Amino acid sequence: MAERIIYATYEDDDVLKSSAKKLVSKGVRIAEVFSPFPIHGIDPIIGVKNTRLGIMAFLYGLTGLLLATVGMKYIMIDDWPMNVGGKPNGTYLENMLAFIPVTFEFTVMCAAHGMAITYLWKNKTLPGLPASNPHPRTTDDRFVMELRLSENNKFTTEELEDMLQTSGASELDFKYVK
Amino acid sequence: MEFKITKNANLFTIILMALGIVCTIVGVVLEMGHDHGHHLPQRLSGNLLINSFFFFGIAIASLFFLALKYATETAWYVAIKRVIEGVAGFLPFGVGLLLITFAYITLNDGAHIYLWMDEEIVKHDEIIQGKAFYLSKTFFWIRTLVYVTIYLLYYWGFRKRSLLEDQVGGTELHYKNYKKGATFLVFFAVFSSTSAWDWIMSIDVHWFSTLFGWYVFSGMWCTAMIVMVILTLYLKRLGHLERVNENHIHDIGKWVFAISFLWSYLWFSQFMLIWFANIPEETTYFVTRIAHFKVLYFGMFLINFVFPMVLLMSRDAKRHSGLLIFVGLIVFFGHWMDTYIMVMGGSMGENASIGFMEIGLLLLILGLFVRVILTSLTKAPLDVKNHPYLEESIHHEV
Numbered sequence: 256m257a258e259r260i261i262y263a264t265y266e267d268d269d270v271l272k273s274s275a276k277k278l279v280s281k282g283v284r285i286a287e288v289f290s291p292f293p294i295h296g297i298d299p300i301i302g303v304k305n306t307r308l309g310i311m312a313f314l315y316g317l318t319g320l321l322l323a324t325v326g327m328k329y330i331m332i333d334d335w336p337m338n339v340g341g342k343p344n345g346t347y348l349e350n351m352l353a354f355i356p357v358t359f360e361f362t363v364m365c366a367a368h369g370m371a372i373t374y375l376w377k378n379k380t381l382p383g384l385p386a387s388n389p390h391p392r393t394t395d396d397r398f399v400m401e402l403r404l405s406e407n408n409k410f411t412t413e414e415l416e417d418m419l420q421t422s423g424a425s426e427l428d429f430k431y432v433k
Numbered sequence: 434m435e436f437k438i439t440k441n442a443n444l445f446t447i448i449l450m451a452l453g454i455v456c457t458i459v460g461v462v463l464e465m466g467h468d469h470g471h472h473l474p475q476r477l478s479g480n481l482l483i484n485s486f487f488f489f490g491i492a493i494a495s496l497f498f499l500a501l502k503y504a505t506e507t508a509w510y511v512a513i514k515r516v517i518e519g520v521a522g523f524l525p526f527g528v529g530l531l532l533i534t535f536a537y538i539t540l541n542d543g544a545h546i547y548l549w550m551d552e553e554i555v556k557h558d559e560i561i562q563g564k565a566f567y568l569s570k571t572f573f574w575i576r577t578l579v580y581v582t583i584y585l586l587y588y589w590g591f592r593k594r595s596l597l598e599d600q601v602g603g604t605e606l607h608y609k610n611y612k613k614g615a616t617f618l619v620f621f622a623v624f625s626s627t628s629a630w631d632w633i634m635s636i637d638v639h640w641f642s643t644l645f646g647w648y649v650f651s652g653m654w655c656t657a658m659i660v661m662v663i664l665t666l667y668l669k670r671l672g673h674l675e676r677v678n679e680n681h682i683h684d685i686g687k688w689v690f691a692i693s694f695l696w697s698y699l700w701f702s703q704f705m706l707i708w709f710a711n712i713p714e715e716t717t718y719f720v721t722r723i724a725h726f727k728v729l730y731f732g733m734f735l736i737n738f739v740f741p742m743v744l745l746m747s748r749d750a751k752r753h754s755g756l757l758i759f760v761g762l763i764v765f766f767g768h769w770m771d772t773y774i775m776v777m778g779g780s781m782g783e784n785a786s787i788g789f790m791e792i793g794l795l796l797l798i799l800g801l802f803v804r805v806i807l808t809s810l811t812k813a814p815l816d817v818k819n820h821p822y823l824e825e826s827i828h829h830e831v
Contacts, residue, residue: 296830305748309748340711341711352704352705352709353709355705356705
């Protein structure tokens with residue numbers, strides 16, 4: 256099915272925010288907002304759910320902890336027991352203190368890299384991916400609201416256009432997706 | 434709405450203090466009978482030092498927190514500013530308790546707490562003789578008086594300007610606070626370390642650690658954040674602090690979480706480096722503590738580290754008042770235990786035990802602490818006016 260998308264451009268984030276509030280209260284669904292910086296308080300208005308990145312960070316961290324422990328147990332104890340400064344090297348537990356800094360660093364590294372990659376992947380902004388913002392100026396000084404007609408069956412195109420224009424949008428663009 | 438001490442809180446603090454006095458007297462009498470009262474001065478002054486330093490530490494750490502907020506021109510804290518000032522309001526009493534303790538110890542020639550105050554011991558100890566310039570009664574008192582005078586002057590200055598700001602407003606006072614906060618941080622950066630060396634580290638007079646000051650300071654800071662979060666939740670429950678919403682609670686919860694990590698990090702850094710280098714003059718500190726306080730010492734570390742980490746990790750937990758109070762109370766006593774082992778590990782050693790005197794003095798000074806804080810909260814409106822960032826704090830969202 257062909258999809259019709261309206262891009263409403265705003266010149267001020269406050270105008271966009273109040274306009275989004277008005278539109279949502281009338282029952283319009285806003286698919287996405289593009290902005291050069293995070294607009295404080297826009298998430299609950301357009302219905303973005305709380306991020307679950309924190310849970311993923313915890314899981315990545317746990318992975319790092321596990322990998323570091325298993326790796327050091329094998330490398331430093333089982334495969335080739337190393338005598339560093341005469342520290343006990345019979346079991347992992349006896350020498351645990353020496354391993355904690357590495358475990359900590361590896362946990363942090365896995366959590367941080369995992370989080371960054373997940374974030375870029377979910378935002379479709381991994382290096383090399385094509386830009387998904389409708390207008391280059393949304394990385395500079397314009398704020399764009401995306402409305403999909405298939406999600407707004409209750410309204411006609413004219414009604415939506417009218418609402419957007421009266422709410423302060425400086426420019427309206429249309430796009431057809433096959 | 435003006436804050437008034439409720440009947441329950443009034444009764445609670447009086448019972449705490451009365452119970453504390455009774456337990457302390459029982460403890461002193463028991464100690465007099467034990468071993469011909471040989472350990473009485475040591476145990477009594479040790480306990481005085483633990484509790485006066487612990488509660489003084491909470492007050493000075495909240496004054497530090499306030500100065501930090503001034504110096505960084507933070508906005509979110511404005512809604513709980515009077516809570517921070519309330520906790521810092523214990524400072525004059527904490528200073529008083531500390532000075533009484535030091536006077537008692539000095540008059541008893543160190544009371545086997547500060548061995549370097551005892552001339553008989555110094556005569557036969559070359560290591561202490563080498564530190565005689567720094568660790569002498571006169572210089573110790575000069576330093577102590579300099580620290581507490583500067584702390585108190587800053588406290589009274591901040592308090593005066595905070596109350597004045599309610600009336601006159603404007604940004605002049607704000608920038609003055611900004612400057613004063615920054616200079617306080619400079620003083621505190623040095624004094625927090627040196628005062629920890631003087632007051633606590635000199636108990637283990639042969640031992641030294643450059644990291645010790647930060648370790649002690651992070652413990653005080655963590656406890657101060659716990660007291661702030663519990664006090665804020667208590668006042669919210671009574672219907673005060675209408676401007677404080679769950680976002681502010683979340684932020685204080687984050688501080689508790691973060692500073693617990695700072696403390697654990699410093700504790701571990703000190704322990705691991707000394708364990709790894711394994712130099713006898715450095716390991717004595719841990720050898721005595723592991724010999725006499727093994728369960729308490731490691732138990733205290735695990736509680737203070739694992740409880741906040743596991744229970745306060747998620748976002749929802751930091752917004753849950755019951756969980757914050759539960760973790761807070763446990764870690765509060767965990768840090769008291771830390772101070773207990775710092776002092777008793779170097780002085781009483783194998784003779785130390787938690788009895789009537791320990792519990793009594795803790796209850797007595799805890800009761801006084803709560804009472805003084807609540808009283809200082811009644812002296813000014815709980816909601817500040819005219820702070821330049823007030824509006825931003827009200828709309829704070831995380």
